[in-house]
Amino acid sequence: MNVSAKTEYACIAMIELAARYEAGQPARLREIVEAQRIPQPFLVQIMSQLKAAGLVVSTRGATGGYRLAKAPDRISLADVFHVVEGAGDQADSNLQKPSPATEALCGVWSQICQARSKILEEVTLANLAARVAEQPDEMFYI
Known part of the structure; x- marks a missing residue:
């Protein structure tokens, strides 16, 4: 599956905010950049x-930053994908006059898109x- 760098970075940033959600403290952009190398x-x-879509809120000032707009269990990856990539999966044929084989393939592409969306x-x-x-921190020993 091909995912754009922008979509992957958006998901990573949202996971970072989800990890900080319980603490209730906003995350500064610099903190996200340093923690996730975005x-x-x-x-x-x-x-x-993400803010325009209502998935995150921001607070200005010295103690400001970004927070999730709702609980992490109420935000799906689909929500993030829709904001960054736009709506809808494309499963249409590029051919102007589809053949029966092309129509059969389009059916498979559609099933793949539905499974991905689910x-x-x-x-x-x-x-x-x-x-x-759950993942252990990586440690390097010399």
């Missing part, structure tokens, strides 16, 4: 989109934050 200009653009809707930020928390 290019800052890209992150500014992404957070603006999985994205089922996986929440809470699920992903829990997976991240």
